[in-house]
Amino acid sequence: MREVKFKMERQGLVKAGDLVEIMERPGPTSYSYIIEPAVAMSGCIPLNDPIKSRKGIVKELQHTDRGYYVIVEFDE
Numbered sequence: 566m567r568e569v570k571f572k573m574e575r576q577g578l579v580k581a582g583d584l585v586e587i588m589e590r591p592g593p594t595s596y597s598y599i600i601e602p603a604v605a606m607s608g609c610i611p612l613n614d615p616i617k618s619r620k621g622i623v624k625e626l627q628h629t630d631r632g633y634y635v636i637v638e639f640d641e
Contacts, residue, residue, distance in 0.1 A: 567641045568624065569598070569616060571605035573633040576626075578604045583623045585637060587616065605635045617641050 579585060579600070587598045587607075595609035598616055610616065621637040628634075 567616070567639045569607055569610075569621075569637050569639065571598070571600055571607050571635045571637060573600075573605035573626075573635050576628065576633050579623050579626070579635055581623050581625060584620060585623060586620050587637075589615070589619075600635065600637070605633075 573579075585604070586601045588601055590597045590599065591612075592609075595611055596615050597609060598607040599605070616639055618639040618641055621639040623635055624638040625636040626633065627636065
């Protein structure tokens with residue numbers, strides 16, 4: 566299993582246990598991923614370590630002083 570943290574701007578867009586799909590956005594030195602439809606965005610992920618699965622399960626939601634985060638678990 567692989568866990569990836571995504572930044573979400575508003576709460577309530579997903580909940581723990583939801584099945585989510587992601588879209589890959591390649592850049593010159595890294596990938597970024599978006600939970601569709603524009604729910605949350607990952608940080609930079611190195612080109613040599615892409616997320617192989619396009620679907621994952623929301624494991625946890627976090628609220629910190631920096632905002633809302635979604636932890637998604639991928640079967641890899």
